[in-house]
Amino acid sequence: xxxxxxxxxxxxxxxxxxxxxxxxxxxxxxxxxxxxxxxxxxxxxxxxxxxxxxxxxxxxxxxxxxxxxxxxxxxxxxxxxxxxxxxxxxxxxxxxxxxxxxxxxxxxxxxxxxxxxxxxxxxxxxxxxxxxxxxxxxxxxxxxxxxxxxxxxxxxxxxxxxxxxxxxxxxxxxxxxxxxxxxxxxxxxxxxxxxxxxxxxxxxxxxxxxxxxxxxxxxxxxxxxxxxxxxxxxxxxxxxxxxxxxxxxxxxxxxxxxxxxxxxxxxxxxxxxxxxxxxxxxxxxxxxxxxxxxxxxxxxxxxxxxxxxxxxxxxxxxxxxxxxxxxxxxxxxxxxxxxxxxxxxxxxxxxxxxxxxxxxxxxxxxxxxxxxxxxxxxx
RNA sequence: AGGCCUACAAACCGU
Numbered sequence: 001x002x003x004x005x006x007x008x009x010x011x012x013x014x015x016x017x018x019x020x021x022x023x024x025x026x027x028x029x030x031x032x033x034x035x036x037x038x039x040x041x042x043x044x045x046x047x048x049x050x051x052x053x054x055x056x057x058x059x060x061x062x063x064x065x066x067x068x069x070x071x072x073x074x075x076x077x078x079x080x081x082x083x084x085x086x087x088x089x090x091x092x093x094x095x096x097x098x099x100x101x102x103x104x105x106x107x108x109x110x111x112x113x114x115x116x117x118x119x120x121x122x123x124x125x126x127x128x129x130x131x132x133x134x135x136x137x138x139x140x141x142x143x144x145x146x147x148x149x150x151x152x153x154x155x156x157x158x159x160x161x162x163x164x165x166x167x168x169x170x171x172x173x174x175x176x177x178x179x180x181x182x183x184x185x186x187x188x189x190x191x192x193x194x195x196x197x198x199x200x201x202x203x204x205x206x207x208x209x210x211x212x213x214x215x216x217x218x219x220x221x222x223x224x225x226x227x228x229x230x231x232x233x234x235x236x237x238x239x240x241x242x243x244x245x246x247x248x249x250x251x252x253x254x255x256x257x258x259x260x261x262x263x264x265x266x267x268x269x270x271x272x273x274x275x276x277x278x279x280x281x282x283x284x285x286x287x288x289x290x291x292x293x294x295x296x297x298x299x300x301x302x303x304x305x306x307x308x309x310x311x312x313x314x315x316x317x318x319x320x321x322x323x324x325x326x327x328x329x330x331x332x333x334x335x336x337x338x339x340x341x342x343x344x345x346x347x348x349x350x351x352x353x354x355x356x357x358x359x360x361x362x363x364x365x366x367x368x369x370x371x372x373x374x375x376x377x378x379x
Numbered sequence: 380a381g382g383c384c385u386a387c388a389a390a391c392c393g394u
Contacts, residue, residue: 005384042384073385080386104386135387142388166388198389228390259391290392297393321393353394 001036005043012047015255016283020051024060038066042074049078052285054087073101080109100126104133111140131161139167145175166195173202178211193221197229204233224250228257235264255281259288266295290318297326320344321351328358333367349377 004027011019024044027033033040041064048057057078064071072095079088092098092106103126110119123129123137134157141150150168157164165188172181185191185199196219203212212233219226227250234243247253247261258281265274278292289312296305305326309319320339327336340347340355352375359368372378 002383009384039384046385068384070383070385075385077385099386101386106386108386130386132387137387139388161387163388168388170389192388194389196389201389204390223389225390230390232390254390256391261391263391285391287392294392316392318393325393348393350394355394357394 001040004032004040008040008043008047012043012050013254014283015051015285017048017051017053018283020047020053020056023047024056028060028063033060034065038064038068038071041066042068042071045071045074045078049074049081052082054078054082054084058087069097069099069102072096073099073105076102077105080105080112083113085109085113100128100130100133104136107133108136108140111136111143114144116140116144116146131157131159131164135161135163135167138164142167142171145171147171147175162190162192162195165190166198169195169198169202173206176206178202178206178208193219193223193226196221197223197226200226200233201229204229204236207236209233209237224252224254224257228254228260231257231260231264235260235267238268240264240268240270255283255285255288258282259285259291262288263291266291271295271299271301284313286312286314286316286319289313290316290322293319294322294325297322297329300329302326302330317344317346317348317351320346321354324351324354324358328354331362333358333362333364337371347376349379352377353379 008023011023027040027044033044041060044060045057048060057075061071061075072091076088076091079091088106088109092102095102103122107119107122110122119140120137123133126133134153138150138153141153154164154168165184168184169181172178181199181202185195188195196215200212200215203215216230227246230246231243234246243261243264247257250257258277262274262278265277274292274295278288281288289308293305293308296308305323309315309323312319320343324336324339327339336358337355340351344351356368356371359371
């Protein structure tokens with residue numbers, strides 16, 4: 001049974017939906033999940049959530065014979081991480097009991113969807129906040145760039161964990177304050193591989209590639225994320241050979257690692273290599289599809305872009321925006337605008353701005369103005 | 380009865 005549990009967990013961690021479905025069939029088909037209380041069904045609910053399918057999670061949840069607080073919290077989390085806040089709230093309201101984990105999961109989901117105020121209000125109403133719920137709020141402030149509030153929350157904490165310290169690093173780098181991030185990193189009383197990888201990412205994202213290399217060389221412990229960051233670091237300084245060296249030397253790779261390598265090839269203009277690697281991926285998320293789609297779009301390969309769009313398992317606003325670019329690059333403004341105004345099921349400000357920029361750059365001021373007037377969202 | 384499995388920090392996509 002522990003063997004099965006391990007299999008389920010590793011499948012969730014690999015984000016491999018196909019494998020998840022196979023496992024679920026094998027387990028449920030033999031009725032194994034019915035014989036072990038809520039343990040296995042809980043793990044299956046979690047697995048599907050991680051693989052991006054809240055619907056499959058819910059199916060398992062509903063057919064489960066025994067449900068405990070863990071089951072409800074895992075289902076809640078499955079909805080939350082997949083961006084289905086309304087289902088999460090619905091479930092939350094129907095929970096027979098709730099604990100601080102349930103509240104914290106909702107808070108984190110609100111914050112992740114840009115609803116910081118609601119998260120903050122919820123936090124203030126928590127009957128008994130703990131270290132994790134405080135960390136969630138802290139990280140939410142930090143990521144939103146509300147450094148004052150973040151520091152206030154940080155300083156108010158009676159007890160801190162590695163996560164509390166690590167949460168302060170990344171946002172500083174994003175605001176161009178790498179030195180401050182480094183000062184915190186140097187002063188941290190506790191750190192682990194995540195902390196040092198955050199610092200590495202901070203250097204990479206701020207363009208301090210030499211610092212990144214130095215940091216990497218002196219890291220006492222690395223993992224798959226660390227190496228993936230190094231691939232993006234080498235890609236950012238146009239060292240495709242070095243990026244590939246890291247990729248080839250990795251003992252463990254996940255879907256992000258693969259995506260990053262495909263992205264590196266695509267970004268540096270090696271479309272054929274990108275394509276080869278893309279089709280070799282052991283499993284996909286939507287991101288690599290969009291990476292390939294955009295690469296083709298920007299290279300003017302409209303037919304290839306269309307093919308990616310049509311064959312991808314699903315489409316997000318990223319995919320649609322890439323198609324706007326694909327048509328724009330070919331000068332087919334009518335098709336591009338048709339996508340924006342008629343076809344996108346989820347238009348946002350970036351998609352609209354993309355079209356606007358196309359018109360502006362092409363000197364079609366009249367069309368740009370007309371579009372601007374009718375844009376449902378502006379920034 | 381208790382334990383196990385759930386919430387927090389690092390890497391990938393569009394103007």
